[in-house]
Amino acid sequence: MYLHRLELRAIGPYPELVSIDFAALAASGVFLLEGPTGSGKSTIIDAVVFALYGGLAGEGSTHDRLHSQHADPGVEPYVELVFETGAGVFRVRRTPQYDRPKQRGAGTVRQQASAQLFRLASPADAVGEPVSSRIPEIGLEVTRVVGLDRAQFLQTVVLPQGEFARFLRAPGEDRRKLLQSLFGTQVYDRTADELAARRREVQAEVESADARVRDALNRFAQAAGEPEATEASVAGTLDALRVRAEDTAARRAEALAAADRARLHEHDVAARLEARSRRAALLERRRALDDGAARVETARDRLALADRAARVTTPADGLDAARVRADEHHRRALDLRTRLGVPIDVDVAARHADLTACAASVRHLVAVEATLDERRRAHADAAARAALLVERVAELDRVLGARPAGRAALVEEARTAAAAAGDGEAARAEVERLRRVRADLDARDAATDAVRRAERTVADRRIRAEELLRAEQALRARRIAGLAGELGAALVPGDPCPVCGATEHPDVAVPQDDHPDAAAVDAAADATRAADGALAEAAAVLAVERADLERLRAAVGDADADVLAEQVAVAVARVEAARAAAVRVAEVEQRRLAHDDETRALEREHTTVQAEHAVLVGTSAAEGERLDHDAATVSEARLRAASLAGSPWVAADGSATPDDRSLAQTVRQLDDLATRAVEVTAAESQAATAAQTVVERTAEVARALAEQGFDTVDAARAALLPPDRTTALQAEVVAADRERAVVDAGLAEPAVVAAADDLDGGPDAALDLEAARAAHVAAAERADDAVRSAVSASDRAEAAAGCAVEVDRAVRARDDTSARSRAIVRLADVANGATAVNPSGITLGTYVLMRRFEDVVAAANDRLRGMLGGRFTLEMSDEREVGSRARRTGLALAVHDHTTDTRRAPGSLSGGETFTVSLCLALGLADVVQAEAGGVSLGTLFVDEGFGTLDPETLDDVIGQLARLTAGGRQVGIVSHVEELKQRIPERIAVRRTAEGGSRVTTTV
Known part of the structure; x- marks a missing residue:
């Protein structure tokens, strides 16, 4: 973490605004914060700690010392700090709780503390993005982005008076917590906790596997019928059950074979007796058939005669029907010629072809004839339209000549109105x-x-x-x-x-x-x-x-309100006049646009009328020539069609003469004549087809008479039988044939044939059905008993085998689980310091911290060797420190005094020795934390007092070590009033008391 800028006002001894640019001060690495004792040096560090964490640096310090007693009571005290971490650049502003004067009356009122946190784009960003304005949220967010809480910050970054040697004298457990947060080794503690949880899980799995083995043995014992079954007896019990199942299976096979033989014997006796009875019945039915054989043959012959007669009468009936149809079609053809007026000697087919060809050749001219009158009227209308177009062109020429003068007047009117609307x-x-x-x-x-x-x-x-x-x-x-x-x-x-x-x-x-x-x-x-x-x-x-x-x-x-109202009225009148002028401008513009649109429309109409007149003049002459040609063609076609329509059978129908008919009427008459010719031709064709059918049916009847042996059709019709008589005879013949087939098939069955041989070979008394049935029942009972015994033994053996497989599987799973759990249990015990496998009792997280702490002690000793004449070095110890009741952590410290070659407790050092050793330990800690990729970045370090206890030689050594520390880009601020330091460190913050009782700050860069 790096500090960039600090501002404070009405804080401690500083009544006025104080602004400190740490970035400029720390450009050379080391800067000095100096001033007389009690002048307010520590207050600046208090302000830094208060801005970050809302608390003060010194142990037991209260917030009462924050609000300046030298400032105006009405001035708001505040501290604002700009700092940078790996998470970004931030600005935090805090105001402490203070008493301010009441706004009315005497006395004061308590003003509550407040805080604001902003994320900045850069240290020079004056606005930033608000993060929070709630004190608890800001405390958590600052701890997160800095990576240290207030206590850790005071032991690693700000070393105030009375707090400097705390890390040196801290018990191992407190030192472990600080190192853990600095190096981010919580993952190793979580790993140990996870291993402990896995240990509990695998132990539960082992117990569960043992329970599954017990359950499998219980199920095997129940299936095998052996209450005292054990893991060792499972195989022997299973072999005995299998032997028993095999014995009962053999006895079951013998009993089933005997029962099957008895069943087959019973069935054979019953079948032989049934075959004897069936043979006797079939012989009786054959004798009955032989007695009625003559009657059946007579019926069969009568049915054959009737069948031959039907083969003759069927074509004879068709011949009669064909003769009736031929007579009917001939009469219909004669009636149609008479009704249509077609003479007998006229060739209707030839006349139909002529009529069709003529109608096809002139039919397309019917439509032309229908349009002649309309086309003549249209030709006359076109001539009249051409005359009107000539008149319209002359009128448009006059109107277009007057349009430019009207448009010029509108443009002038619009210009005048626009000038009035400009205001x-x-x-x-x-x-x-x-x-x-x-x-x-x-x-x-x-x-x-x-x-x-x-x-x-x-x-x-x-x-x-x-x-x-x-x-x-x-x-x-x-x-x-x-x-x-x-x-x-x-x-x-x-x-x-x-x-x-x-x-x-x-x-x-x-x-x-x-x-x-x-x-x-x-x-x-x-x-x-x-x-x-x-x-x-x-x-x-x-x-x-x-x-x-x-x-x-x-x-x-x-x-004044009245004067203002008059001015408003005048200005509104100007606005209204300008608005009216603007409306007039728009109206005139619309009129001008309409005038232009109308002019363009007139011009387009002039062009269109001229083009239309030219087209009419050009097409009128051509249309007149086509009209004359089409009229002549229609007249010629009408004469040709009328000459053909005067056929011999049309002269008497009273139709119009050729001169009075139109071409359409003549074509319709031709179509009607062709239709009549088609009807006559179809009727005569049907009559010819019917006559040919009569000839064919006559020949078919003659062949049938010859084939069936009848002289005449009447003789064949006499041999026919009525339908009910035919049905009765057919039923009698079919029944006799079916009965004969059944009897013959029954007598041919092997069992019936064997019954005949059986009767010839011995008496009926040799077949005892009751004895055979009793033997079958006894054998079946013995087989059922054997089957039940065999099934019971087989089921028990199979169930026991399945349970044995489960026992074997459960035992193997238990062994695998036990083998797998041993490694996890041992690893968890080692990581969590179980003395049975880890005699040192040091956990995994502490062990990792010990290795880090070794680096810290080594870095501290590297600096300590050049101080105090090389008398002291720090050593690690896994024993409890003196006066501590905490468990061993492996992070205890001892001081090796090389003068006496003894180990001393850190608390036995003198004031100067304690300061020097503590400073080396703090600097070593900062080096190692800075070097760790996952650790907290400690870019700024404050040392508050303690230099007064050092002799000049040791002071030189300390300043040299601090210079080494700043070589990595860190900032080191020394808080001291020692005069010799002023000569050694040029960058400084000087604090001096004022005559009014407060203090002022002077920064030298």
Whole structure:
């Protein structure tokens, strides 16, 4: 951490503003803060510590020494410090608690402490970014960015009077805390804590693994039926269960085979008896079929005759239907020719082709004929339109010639109005100025009223505060007067009196009924403080209101409201006149724009009319020629179509003569004639097709008669059967055939054939079904018993095998967990200083600090060898320091006196020796901390007093060591009144008392 700038006012002996530029002072590394004893040197260090931490440097120092007794009581005391750390540049400003005069009346009021912290872009940044204005938050943030709390700061950066040798004399445990924060070795303590937590976890895992082994053994014992099973007996028990399962499985196989043989014997006996019965039934059904065979054959023959007759009658029925259709189509064709007037000798197909070709050749001219009249009218209209366009062009030429004079008049009118509107901006500015003055007048009157109200509020709150103060003072006086009764009420017989020490209390004072307790006094004090705060708030409001009123009075001056109103009216009239002129300018401009738009529209119309006239003149002649040509073509086509429409069957239909019909009417007549020809052609085609069908059906009937053996169609129709009779005969034949097939198949079955051989070979008495069934039941019962025994033994063996696997798995997991936990437990015990494995009892964090502390002691000894004649060196010790009850930390210190070759406690050194050794230790600590990448950056060091105890030779050595320290870019400030130092250090801050009783500061760079 580096200090850049310190400002203070009304602090300690400094009533005026003091500004110290540490950056300029420390340019050469070492600067001196000197002055007579009691002049205020330590106050500057107190100001630095107060700015950072809100406290003072010296042990037991109070904040009462901060507010200067030499400054005006109304001046606010404050300290402002600009400093830089690895986190950035900051400015902190603090004001201590102090008593200031009341704004109304006599007496003082307590002003509470305040603080502000800003982050700066650079040390010269005068504004910065606000970080916080709350005292607790600022304390935490400063500790974070500096990396030290106040106690650590006093032992490493600022070494004030009475605090210089604390680190040297500190117990090992306190030294460990300081070193840990400086070197950032908390990670090693967290590592040890994490190892301890891991140790607890693995121990829990080992216990859990043992529990899992016990559970697995219990399950194995239950599955195997061995209550006393152990890890060693698991394998033997499992082998015995497997042997038993194999024996019962063999007995089960034998019993099942015997039961199967008995079942097959029973089934064979029952099947043989069933085959004998089935054969007898089938023989009886075959005899019945043989008796009805003749009747079935007769029915079969009758059905065959009817089937042949149906093959003849079906085409005969089709022939009759074809003859009826052929007659009908022939009559329809003759009727259509008669109805349409088509003579019998006319070739309709040829006439249809001529009509279609003629209609196709003239059909496109129907549309041309329909447009002839409209085109003639359009031609006449175009000629009339051309004449009108000639007249419009002449009129437009006259109008366009008069447009320039009108536009010149509009431009002149707009120029005149613009000149009148030019005064508008100045008039509006004057109106705004006068209105602001008027607003200030109104605000001045409102501020006057606000000041009166604020004065009344301050008076009321002052009266209230004085009343509450008198009430508090009265309560305190009453409580002090009745303290004897309060102490008497607290006495217990036999206990010593807190005043005289006697254990007998013959005349105990009794508290009065209205004696106020401490809570009442505190409540009154709180009410008084609240009233003082409210009074201060009202006074602040009054000060703001008065300042506002003075500002408004200065702004308004001697302005008069009536004169101001007249000026406003004149300025408003100027604004209105300018606004009207501006409106007139806009109107004239709009008229000019409209005039220009109208002129351009007339010019465009003139061009369009001329172009349209030229187009009309050019197209009218061409359209007249096309119109004459199309009329001649339509007339010729109408004559040609009318000549073809006069066909022989049309002359009698009463249609119009060719001269009276249009081309469209003639084409429609041609289309109608073609449609009639199509109808006649289709009817005659259908009649020819029907006649051909009759011929084909006649030949088909003749072939059928010959194939089926009938002479005539009538003979075939006589052989047909009614549908119900056919169905009955078919059912009889099908039933007989189905029954014959079933009987033949049944008699051919192997079991029925075997039954015939069985009857030939022996009597029925040889097949005893009941005996076979009884033997089957007995064998099945024996098989069930064997199966149950085998399943039970197999299930027990399988369950025991599964549980044995779980036991083996649990045992291996327990062994793995135990092996893994041993390393973790040992490492945790070593890191946490367990004496069983770590006889020194030093933890991992302390061990790391010891290595760092070795570097600190080595750096201190490097400087100490050149001081005090090389008499002393510092040594580390892991023993408890003298007078300390703390546990061993390995960070104890001893002083080796080379003169007597003895080890001494640091407290046995003299004043000068203590200062020198402590300074070397502090400088060594600063060197090592600065060199550590993760440590706190200590860029500034203050040494407050102690140099007066050194002889000149030792003083030379100390100054030399300080010069070595500044070679790394650090700042060292020496606080001393030793005269010899003034000759050695040119950069200094000189503090001198003044005649008024305060002190002043002079900086020499």
